[in-house]
Amino acid sequence: MINAIELFAGVGGFRRGLEAAKGFEVVWGNQWEPSKKSQDAFECYARQFEKGVHSNEDITTVDEKMFVNKGIELIVGGFPCQDYSVARGLSGEKGIQGKKGVLFWEIMRLVDGIRPKYILLENVDRLLKSPSKQRGRDFSIMLASFRDKNYSVEWRVVNAAEYGQAQRRRRVFIFAIRNDTPYAISRFNEGEAAMLHERGFFANAFPVKLEISTKHKPDCFMMEEDLLEISDSFSKTYLNAGIMRNGKVYTEQLVPIEEKPRMLGEILQSGVDEKYYLNESAINKFKEFKGPKKIERIAVTGHKYTFSEGGMAFPDALDKPGRTMLTSEGTVNRSSHVVEDPETKRLRILTPVECERLNGFPDHWTEGMSERMRYFCMGNALVVGLVERMAKRILEIEEEDAEAIKVNPQQLQLSLY
Numbered sequence: 533m534i535n536a537i538e539l540f541a542g543v544g545g546f547r548r549g550l551e552a553a554k555g556f557e558v559v560w561g562n563q564w565e566p567s568k569k570s571q572d573a574f575e576c577y578a579r580q581f582e583k584g585v586h587s588n589e590d591i592t593t594v595d596e597k598m599f600v601n602k603g604i605e606l607i608v609g610g611f612p613c614q615d616y617s618v619a620r621g622l623s624g625e626k627g628i629q630g631k632k633g634v635l636f637w638e639i640m641r642l643v644d645g646i647r648p649k650y651i652l653l654e655n656v657d658r659l660l661k662s663p664s665k666q667r668g669r670d671f672s673i674m675l676a677s678f679r680d681k682n683y684s685v686e687w688r689v690v691n692a693a694e695y696g697q698a699q700r701r702r703r704v705f706i707f708a709i710r711n712d713t714p715y716a717i718s719r720f721n722e723g724e725a726a727m728l729h730e731r732g733f734f735a736n737a738f739p740v741k742l743e744i745s746t747k748h749k750p751d752c753f754m755m756e757e758d759l760l761e762i763s764d765s766f767s768k769t770y771l772n773a774g775i776m777r778n779g780k781v782y783t784e785q786l787v788p789i790e791e792k793p794r795m796l797g798e799i800l801q802s803g804v805d806e807k808y809y810l811n812e813s814a815i816n817k818f819k820e821f822k823g824p825k826k827i828e829r830i831a832v833t834g835h836k837y838t839f840s841e842g843g844m845a846f847p848d849a850l851d852k853p854g855r856t857m858l859t860s861e862g863t864v865n866r867s868s869h870v871v872e873d874p875e876t877k878r879l880r881i882l883t884p885v886e887c888e889r890l891n892g893f894p895d896h897w898t899e900g901m902s903e904r905m906r907y908f909c910m911g912n913a914l915v916v917g918l919v920e921r922m923a924k925r926i927l928e929i930e931e932e933d934a935e936a937i938k939v940n941p942q943q944l945q946l947s948l949y
Contacts, residue, residue, distance in 0.1 A: 533555060533556065533557050534555060534556045534557070534605050534606055534926070534930065535556075535557055535559050535602070535603045535604050535605055535606070536550060536556050536557065536558050536559070536605070536606035536607070536608060537558065537559060537560040537561065537562075537599065537604055537606075537607055537608075537646075538558050538561040538562065538609060539562050539591060539607065539609030539611065539642070540562070540563065540591075540609045540610055540611050540612070540635070541561045541563040541573075541574075541577055541609075542563060542573050542577070542610065542909060542912055542913055542914075543573050543576045543577055543580070543893075543897065543898055543909050543913060544561070544581060545610070545893075545913045545914030545916055545919060546608040546609070546610065546652075546654075546914060546919055547561060547577075547581060548892075548893065548916045548920075549914070549916045549918070549919020549920040549922070550919065550920075550923045552916070552919075552923070553920050553923035553924045553926075553927060555923070555926075555927045556606070556923060557583070557584070558581070558583070558584050559583075559584045559585065559602070559604070560584055560585045560587060560599070561577060561581070561584060561585070561586055561587065562587040562588075562589070562591055562594065563577050563586075563587070564587075564588055564589055564590055564591065566590070570905075571588055572901040572902070572905045572909065573905075573909055573912075574586070574588045575901070576898055576900065576901060579900060580897065591635060591638045592638055594638075596641055596642050596644070596646065597645060599642070599645065599646045600646070604646050604648050605648050605649040606648055606649065606651070606652065606926065607639070607642060607643065607646065607648050607650075607651045607652075608651075608652045608653070608919075609639060609653055609654070610653070610654040610912075610914060611636055611639060611653060611654075611655060612634070612635055636674065636677075639651075639653070640677050643681055643683075644681060648710070649710050649713055650707070650708070650709055650710075650926055650929075651678075651683070651706075651707070651708040651709075652705065652706070652707050652922060652926075653705070653706040654703050654704070654705050655703065655704050655706070656703060656704070657689045657702050657703060657704045657772075659671055659704055660689070660704060660770040660772075661769075661770070666765075666766075667767050667768070667769060668767055668768040668769060668770050669762065669763065669767060671770055672766050672768060673759060673762055673763060674706070675776045675781065676755050676756070676759055676762055676779070677759070678708050678776070679778065679779050680759075682710065682712070683709060683711060684709055684711055684716050684775070684776060684777045684778075685706060685707065685708045685776040686706075686707045686727070686728075686732050686733045686734055686773075686774070686775045686776075687704055687705065687706045687707070687774055687775075688704070688734040688738060688772065688773045688786070689702060689703070689704045689705075689772035689773070690702070690703060690704075690705060690734075690738055690918060691788070692793075692853075692915040692917070692918055693793040693853035694788045694790045694791070695738055695788070695790075695791050695917075695918065695921070696791040696792065696793055696794070696917070697793060697794065697853070697892065697915050697917050697918065698793060698794035698795070698796065698798065698799050698853050698854055698889065698890050698892075699853055699854045699856065699857065699890045699891065699915060700852075700853050700854065700856055701856045701857070701915055702856065703914075703915075703918075705734070705922065707733045707734070709733070709929075711778075713933060714932070714933040714936040714937060715929045715932060715933055718936060719731060719732075720777075724752065724782030724784075725744075725750070725782070727775050728740070728773050728774070728775060728782075728784055728786060729742055729786070732775065733925055733929070734773065734922075736925050736928065737921040737922050737924070737925045738788065738921070739788070739789045740773075740786040740787055740788055740789060741786075741787040741788070741789055743787070744784065745784070745785040745786070745787060748771055748784075748785035750771070750783065750784040750785075751768070751769065751771070751781075751782070751783050752780070752781065752782045752783075753768065753781055754779055754780055755779045755780075755781060757779075768781075769783075771783045771784055771785040771786075772785055772786055773785070773786040793853040794853065795850060795851050795852060795853060796850050796851075796852060796853060796854045796869070796871065797850030797851060797874065799854075799886055799889040799890060800850070800873070800874065800886060801883055801885055801886055802875060803875070804875075804880060804883060805883075808880045808881050808883055809873075809876075809878050809879070809880040810870070810878075810880055810881070814864050815879055817864050818864060818870055818879075819846060821864070821865060822843065822844040822845075822866055822870075823843050823844075823846075824840075824841065824842055824843035825839075825840070825841050826839070826840050826841075827839045844866065846870060847871050847872045847879055848869050848870060848871055850871060850872075850874070854869060854890045855867070855869065857869075857887060857890060857891070857910055857911045858911045859907070859908045859911035859912055860907075860911065861882065861887060861907045861908075861910065861911050862882065862884075862887075862903070862904070862907035863907075868881055868882075869881065869882045884898060884899075884903055884907060884910070887906070887907060887910040887911075888906075888910060891913045891914065891915050891916060892915055892916035892917045893910075893913070893916060898910065
């Protein structure tokens with residue numbers, strides 16, 4: 533059994549996936565929403581999971597020493613996307629704190645104190661390109677931070693619908709593994725492309741085609757040594773997959789071997805309450821929001837420009853997976869799903885249960901909070917089925933490592949040098 537801790541837990545998407553894989557025990561989970569009196573997500577988490585410690589405290593106040601010698605081998609978390617720039621301290625020394633005190637540094641603080649074997653993180657895919665004025669800086673700082681802690685990293689942008697799920701949700705997953713593990717040692721001389729296509733962490737969980745993309749040329753480079761230099765001037769284009777080992781980065785645009793997804797129509801409920809149906813006014817607003825438009829605007833500099841936006845399907849097609857849910861799901865806006873109910877042939881929004889199904893949660897998982905918060909939490913949540921696949925991959929690595937140690941422990945140790 534692998535002991536894990538869950539950071540920024542939300543309503544427990546990571547934990548649901550880990551527990552479904554049957555080989556993990558989440559001994560501590562933290563969820564805290566700053567500046568909010570009502571802690572709906574935490575209360576849902578604590579209600580749904582009985583075992584382990586449920587922490588509802590600011591992660592910056594958590595003492596990493598409490599986890600030392602507790603056998604924690606995995607840290608998971610879907611952390612916020614913020615400004616990762618590095619600041620120099622007042623005395624001029626190299627700083628490792630983000631200018632806005634961002635929460636990624638709290639992850640690294642716990643990594644430093646616990647030294648887990650594995651780290652599995654999730655974020656929006658724009659992380660690879662942020663900030664817009666220095667593309668790739670933030671992700672570069674993250675990779676260099678793991679390098680400095682003696683971890684190797686693989687990443688992959690995954691569209692959940694391409695791997696059998698009911699939602700076209702694109703997220704970047706980041707897997708870091710300590711360099712002294714048998715897995716890392718045994719693959720030290722494996723080529724980067726081979727790792728991404730066949731031998732690495734994500735290749736087994738999310739298979740890809742062997743050919744190299746003709747649209748995007750792979751790139752390979754060494755990272756700058758100093759985090760401040762990366763923060764100040766380093767810029768790189770990161771593709772949808774890659775690997776970093778000892779500061780050497782290889783990135784490639786992988787093409788998934790797509791699986792048949794679940795369709796939006798498959799997750800719809802029957803006998804839906806009248807309150808989810810749209811009146812004529814709401815239908816007209818949705819038509820306006822989702823229709824194509826060209827609007828003349830004036831920039832702060834006084835420059836006139838035309839804002840253009842393409843049209844969206846209205847209502848949403850039931851023979852396709854759902855679109856990416858946002859936290860505004862269920863309100864009258866451009867991004868909310870609108871479906872023609874198969875039973876009544878009338879237009880309506882999705883129910884909270886249908887949103888739970890889009891993310892792979894059991895029905896009524898978020899019941900007990902307001903409906904607005906139920907939509908909000910699902911807009912923030914993970915697709916559970918993807919986590920389960922990655923959890924099973926970690927268990928495969930555990931078995932591989934155990935076998936390697938059993939067969940040739942001395943040779944494995946020597947290969948470190």
